[in-house]
Amino acid sequence: MTKSIPQEKQQRAEKLHEILNHANYQYYVLDTPDLPDAEYDRCLRELQALESEYPALITSDSPTQRVGAEPLAAFTQIRHEMPMLSLDNAFNDEEMEDFDRRIRDRLNSSEPVEYACEPKLDGIAVSLLYRNGILERAATRGDGTVGEDITQNVRTIYSVPLKLLAEDVPALLEVRGEIYMPKAGFNALNERAREVGEKGFVNPRNAAAGSLRQLDSRITAQRPLELCVYSVGVVEGGELPERHSAVLELLNRWGFRINSEMAVAKNIGECLEYYRSLGEKRAQLPYDIDGIVFKVNSIPLQRRLGFVARAPRWATAYKFPAQEEMTRLLDVEFQVGRTGAVTPVARLEPVFVGGVTVSNATLHNRDEIARLGVKVGDTVIIRRAGDVIPQVVSVVESRRPDDARDIEFPAHCPVCDSPVEATPGEAVARCSGGLICSAQRKQAIKHFASRKALDIDGLGDKIVDQLVDEGLLNSVSGLYHLSLEPLMALERMGEKSAQNLLDALEKSKSTTLPKFLYALGIREVGEATARNLARHFGDLDHLMQADSEALQQVEDVGPVVAHYVAEFFEQPHNLEEIEALKQAGIHWKAEVQEEGSQPLAGQTWVLTGKLETLSRSEAKDYLQRLGAKVAGSVSANTHTVVAGPGAGSKLNKARELELPILDEEALMEMLREQGIEI
Ligand code: JCF
Secondary structure (H helix, E strand, C coil): CCCCCCHHHHHHHHHHHHHHHHHHHHHHHCCCCCCCHHHHHHHHHHHHHHHHHCHHHCCCCCHHHHCCCCCCCCCCEEECCCCCCCCEEECCHHHHHHHHHHHHHHHCCCCCCCEEEEEEECCEEEEEEEECCEEEEEEECCCCCEEEECHHHHHCCCCCCCECCCCCCCCEEEEEEEEECCHHHHHHHHHHHHHCCCCCCCCHHHHHHHHHCCCCHHHHCCCCCEEEEEEEEEEECCCCCCEHHHHHHHHHHHCCCCCCCCEEECCHHHHHHHHHHHHHHHHHCCCCEEEEEEEECEHHHHHHHCEECCEECCEEEEECCCCEEEEEEEEEEEEECCCCEEEEEEEEEEEEECCEEEEEEECCCHHHHHHHCCCECCEEEEECCCCCCCEEEEECHHHCCCCCECCCCCCECCCCCCEEEECCCCCCEEECCHHHCHHHHHHHHHHHHCCCCCCCCCCCHHHHHHHHHCCCCCCCHHHHHCCHHHHHCCCCCCHHHHHHHHHHHHHHCEECHHHHHHHCCCCCCCHHHHHHHHHHHCCHHHHHHCCHHHHCCCCCCCHHHHHHHHHHHHCHHHHHHHHHHHHCCCEECCCCCCHHHCCCCCCEEEEECCCCCCCHHHHHHHHHHCCCEEECCCCCCCCEEEECCCCCHHHHHHHHCCCCEECHHHHHHHHHHCCCCC
8 A cells, every 4th residue: 555645745845856857967967067966966865765755756757867766678669659750961162052042942932041950969869758747758769660669778868858948838749859868978988988998889879879779767867968959849739839930948947958059141152151161160069060950940931841751951960080090001000209118000991981081090009009900901980070180989890801900019119119118007108218218209209399388480390300310419409509501501401591590499489488498398297387387496407306205295187297396306317408408408497486476376267259350369378377277168156258259159148147248358358457468
């Protein structure tokens, strides 16, 4: 017999549903959390306690039901009442213009057509059915006609409302969207998998598919999945707006996440502009997209246009260049980096991927080669996303030729022949040659001259290679002993460029302590750490005398970094180099350390949109000098947002949160007031 539920318990459970559903919506759909985590946990625990005392309180839409349920034996097949369509594709501007022309021809209209534009998420298409506002069933798209019942799995996704947030919803509402795994969640999931010796997933789409295909929804519950909705299917007992964009806004108010990049274009020209601007943002988006979906925004017009075969006439997907392609691994070579790390590099049959032709990809290290199980001669899948170095993501084992051969890691450095040593606990193998190894020397010099270090204009990689190969340059300090004649003798170097290089070298002598520290190329000391070290110790001598314990007092410096720093300053040849650099005239102003020099300490700033006078890295540098942290995304913790032309979702979010927003001019004025010379 079930206990009867006292009315006040029933009411309390309902109140807790409301609090938790609202908090979920704020957090997972709107990205603006408004309930502290601890309070959320208290409410959830209170509800769990109530439900365990009165099991009849457990309803399918209870916020406690997101943890997963008993495993299924198999997925049930579900026939979609209204078929789930596929999309036609366009691959260039002309095909988009054709799409628009066909629509206007069919409508017998010369007026521009309004389109709804949104990124095409690379995930799994799903259909969710709500009866009287309660999630009843979720299914995969499958072949468009028949899919699989994944209700249990979908319930575990926090951005899926279990109950809609309004009373006046249609009696029956089918919502369609894409379930996907954001890049950050994917990387974290793979990292965890690899830590325990598992393979991990090849890309976020496969990870999303694999997570939804779990018969045990408790596993799905552990996976960072999200839902973004893009249209409705069956609707009964209710009316929806006549514009697609308004339907999506309504769905958003009812509790669904919609794409924050969603926009309306007045005509096909604006569609092409949108495509280009999203293309530029593609690598920075927190999820993978493979194109842009354009839909005629008027639903009456959509009805007039109808369908061809399995795709609507009123929509198309303008694809971006694929980020993954197949090619053949021709050979593996080993490169030696600045710190001696020996990196296997895949030589590939050239392939067009992510918008460029790729003929090399990194294989990272020995562990990665073992994980991939790759051999020379294999057909492999290459991924190039944004400006990241192309990666080998997997091997197509079914295409392995009989003569495929194992990749052998060299025991000796391919450049200087010193033994290659594996460091215990580290995946990287290193050439033990140190600065005898010309590869390490070249990289050390290139790093020293790079933009964020001493910024020596005109000292390109090819020039460094030649200078080292010809024995004209052996160390960074040697740069300051170069003279005109030998420089002019180099390939492609006239008197003018040789003189320019000497001038740049002269100019580089005046630097800052953080840049100098960064330029030294101490392991694990990037720009931020160099800045923290400089700020903490104030001058180089204090830093050089610091032991590991003293070094660990510096912000963000742990035992590993402290060890590398201390070790660097213990080595006589490093001390000689530093002395030689000072002798050559390298100098910097003392770090200003007094309190007032960090007026933005503790503040987090976000830069978005285009900056026209300052470069992004300059703006960041100045803000950091004043003590600010510069972050990539806007949250309630953001202090100020600097927005330039083209700013999009971050600016909108800043407005929603009512954060201070500066344009570039106001930023520069603030910087000047703080004594920064621009
Ligand atoms: O994001 C997507 N993958 C996506 C797929 C977005 C859409 O607006 C879609 C879609 C598939 C079909 N619209 C349709 C009609």
